[in-house]
Amino acid sequence: MVSTRDRSRSRRRTSKFFRRRATRATQLPLQAPRLRLMMVWGLLLFSMVGLTVQLAQLQLEEGPELLAMAREQQKIYSVSRAARRPVIDSQGNVVAVDRMVYTLFVHPSMFNQPLPEVASQLSSLVEIEPTALLEQFGQQETGIRVAGNLSEETAKRIRGLQLDGIDLLPAQQRLYPHQELLAQVVGYIDYDGTAQAGLEYSYQDQLLYEEPDQTPGLAGLPPVVAKDDQSLQLTIDSRLQRVAQRNLASTLAQHRAKRGTVLVMDSASGEILAMAVSPTYDPNRYYDADVEQFKNWAVSDLYEPGSTFKPINIAIALEAGVINPDDQLYDEGRIPYEGWTIQNSDFSVSGGHGTISITDVLRYSSNVGMVHIMEGMDREAYYSALEALGLGQETGVDLPAETAGQLKDRSEFVSKGIEAATTAFGQGFSLTPMQMLQLQATLANGGKLVTPHVVRGLVNQAGELTWQPQRPAPKQVFDPSVSQQVLEMMEAVVKDGTGKPAQISGYRIAGKTGTAQKANEFGQYGNQRITSFVSIVPVDDPRYVVLAVIDEPQGDNAYGSTVAAPLVKSVIESLLVFERVPPQGS
Structure with missing residues (x-):
């Protein structure tokens, strides 16, 4: 039997057991939140230590590099262009000049007025609709480029609005007031400030100002330069240039021609008074142009001159003494020559011209007559005479990318009679329009080969020359009497020959037409003409x-007399007025 004492002890043990269990039960709910809290605090403390270490690393180790990157991103760059002197024409009219332009940047987060009000005030000044401006403002909070190439006057008016969050970044830009008029002569400056063509390229040493101080000026202005009052003056008269360019464009459109050029030279000095080239481009918007338009093909491309070279061959023959001005010869109209057939352009209509004078050879543009004339000259001597005129060489014109003419190899020319025969009427060799102009000038200036040029030199505000290019002395290639004799023959061409469309009442005009078959890339002659x-x-x-040279005019009636002669006449009419040349007998 269990005693009363034992039961009492058992109850006491049981009571203690349950009390211990109750105590533990009440302690556990109190300890769990504290543990979790300590864990959270530990995690936060660990994170803070990690962030502190990372921040210290960024500030101490990578800080300078990150600071430089941030500043780089916040910068707004303008292209620094070297300052250049103006270019003026022979009359003092500005052809190219530097000007300051501005780019507008906005920072919407800094505006002190509502966005619609800012857009409304800027709209008319930058020529952008308010809705379009608002759309731009919503792109980002700062550094939005709104408009470029703003004039100084526009920039002044924008500043006058007194708006916060507005930046006007200045930059130097080259301006060409006459746009397309002198593009192939003057060239252009690209966005980076680099000269890419024309005189801007070939006369950089004279156009660039010295820059002794390379420290940027205030408000991001370009470096301070030692400017002067000098300008690069051209020999070209913009008035005559405009007439030539306009009439050239009209001729090309009328005859659906590929391209053309009109050149005017003072034969005594070699000064180019006009150099119209088409197609052309606007150097202010050079990025819209076709790459082919940058080329001045009057100095860079070759062509076979055809009959306009006949007066030069007549002068060569007269100089060599193989003919006299009053000689006569027989023109059959068509002749076989070393397996080839040579005939006059009008043979199908007129047949042979029979016995004719040397003047008639030019008047009727007789190919057969020219072959007979040059047959009387030794081929070695003929080739040497062509070389003495500069064929196969450059003219030395002060424009970049000039191409030297092409003449057959001496041995081939001498051994093959057909080469001399085709050269007699202006085919089988090639030159540039500029060289053709230079050679024709020898017939006007008494037989001197002058260097063509478009630059007079650097002049000050008083028009006084401060620098002038050095050019070779003119070379005497024909006797003055020979030049005069050929000139009078060329007058007969305009008086009652193929050049009649160039007649001008009251003036004695000399001239020569040319219509040459155009060779293709394989050297074969097709249907196209120049x-x-x-x-x-x-x-x-x-x-x-x-x-005037017109490349690939279309139509059955496309000849030198119908296409180029009327164009030259229109230019001469203005030339005589501008140069104040009185009519004969005035």
Whole structure:
């Protein structure tokens, strides 16, 4: 039996057991939140230590690099262009000049007025609709480029609005006021400030100002330069250039031609008074142009001159003494020559011309007559005479990318009679329009080969020359009497020959037409033509040479007399007025 004492002890043990269990039960709910709290605090403390270490690393180790990157991202760059002197024409009209332009940046987060009000005030000044401006403002909080190439006057008006969050970044830009008029002559400056063509490229040493101080000026202005009052003056007259360019464009459109050029030279000095080239481009918007338009093909591309070279061959023959001005010859109209057939362009209509004078050879543009004339000259001597005129060489014109003419190898020329025969009427060799102009000038200036040029030199505000290019002295290639004799023959061409469309009442005009078959890339002659006309005025006091070359005019009636001669006439009419050349007998 269990005693009463034992039961009492058992109850006491049981009571203690349950009390211990109750105590533990009440302690556990109190300890769990504290543990979790300590764990959270530990995690936060660990994170803070990690962030502190990371921040210290960024500030101490990578801080300078990150700071530089941040500043780089916040910068707004303008292209630093070297300052250049102005370019002016022969009359002092500005052709190219530096100007300051501005780019507008906005920072919407800094605006002190509502966005619609800012957009409304800027709209008319930057020529952007308010809705479009608001759309731009919503792109980001700062550094939004709104408009570029703003004039100084526009920038002044924008500043006058007194708006916060507005930046006007200045930059130097080259301006060409006449746009397309002199593009192939002057060239252009690209966005990076680099000269890419024309005189901007070939006369950089004279156009660039010295820059002794390379420290940027205030408000991001370009470096301070030692500017002066000098300008690069051209020999070109913008008035005559405009007439030539306009009439050239009209001729190309009328005859659906591929391209063309009109050149005017003072034969005594070699000064180019006009150099129209088409197609052309606007150097202010050079990025919209076709790459082919940057080329001045009047100095860079070759062509076969055809009959406009016949007066030069006549002068060569007269100089060599193989003919006299009053000689006569027989023109069959068509002749076989070493397996080839040579005929006059009008043979199908007129047949042979029979017995004709040397003047008639030019008047009727007789190919057969020219072959007979040059047959009387030793081929070695003929080739040497062509070389003495500079064929196969450059003219030395002060424009970049000039191409030297092409003449057959001497041995081939001498051994093959057909080469001399085709050269006699202007085919089988090639030159540039500029070289053709230079050669024709020898017939106007008494037989001198002058260097063509478009730059007069650097002049100050008083028009005084401060620097002038050095050029070789003119080379005497024909006797003055020979030049005069050929000039009078060329006058007959305009008086009652193929050049009649170039006649101008009251003036003695000399000239020569040219219609040459155009060779393709394989050297074969096709149906395309290149037409030309050269004129010398006035015959009684010869000074000016005008040449027009039209490439691939279309139509059955596309000849030098119908395409190029009327164009030259239109240019001469203005030339005589601008140069104040009086009519004969005035």
